[in-house]
Amino acid sequence: MWKRLTLIWSLVRGDAKVAWHAFRHPHAPGWFRAGVIGLGLYLFSPVDLIPDILPLLGLADDLVLVPLALHWLLSRLPAEVLQEARRRAAGQPAGDARHPGRAPLVKRVD
DSSP states (O other): HHHHHHHHHHHHHHHHHHHHHHHSSTTOHHHHHHHHHHHHHHHHHHHHOOOTTTTTTHHHHHHHHHHHHHHHHHHHHHHHHHHHHHHHTTTTOOOOSTTSOOOOOOOOOO
């Protein structure tokens, strides 16, 4: 199972980071959050569409289904949520919605 997860992670690394930041965005739709949770449950679930016992078909369904489902979910996000998630996934500071170039102020609490 670990080998399967590392192989899938290498395929969807960029989209998974964007999906994580979009999932945490306050304006992310509920259907997107439900889809990401469902996809995660499918990925870690022992139940597969095609069992992993079959030599190539068992892994092939995960290698095709997970990236396609993740791409499909991301393609239906509102543009502002997707843009902000991509910015955060790239490591750039999050901008204010009214002033896209400005980073938010961070208040230090002692």
